[in-house]
Amino acid sequence: MRRMEILRIRREHINSQQRTIFIPKAKGGSRLQPITQHLAEFLEGYLATLPQGSEWLFPSVAAKEGHTMDIRKPFRRVLLVPQA
Numbered sequence: 001m002r003r004m005e006i007l008r009i010r011r012e013h014i015n016s017q018q019r020t021i022f023i024p025k026a027k028g029g030s031r032l033q034p035i036t037q038h039l040a041e042f043l044e045g046y047l048a049t050l051p052q053g054s055e056w057l058f059p060s061v062a063a064k065e066g067h068t069m070d071i072r073k074p075f076r077r078v079l080l081v082p083q084a
Contacts (some may be wrong), residue, residue, distance in 0.1 A: 001033055007068050009057040011047060022025040029030075 005023050013022040019040045020032045035043075043057075050059065054056050074076035 005033075007058055010055050011050075012056065013056070014040075014043055014046050014047070014057070 001020075001023065005026060008025065009023075011022060013024070015022070019035050019037060020028070021035055023033055024030045047057075050057075058068040059066060060068045
């Protein structure tokens with residue numbers, strides 16, 4: 001999956017039972033992306049931790065779109081954390 005496809009995932013796009021994620025705006029048109037059982041279980045737990053009423057998998061109160069748009073800065077921050 002492309003980065004923006006991942007960042008635009010909504011709760012309603014995830015089907016843990018069928019182990020798929022619906023991608024409505026893919027480069028080649030909408031599609032179903034198969035996921036592993038492990039990822040489906042992880043996403044169920046992750047979704048349970050999100051704030052009530054949050055429609056996005058990666059919400060952002062700072063973004064006007066409502067979801068995270070860029071992960072480069074947090075990614076760099078994680079890489080620069082000193083290892084113990």
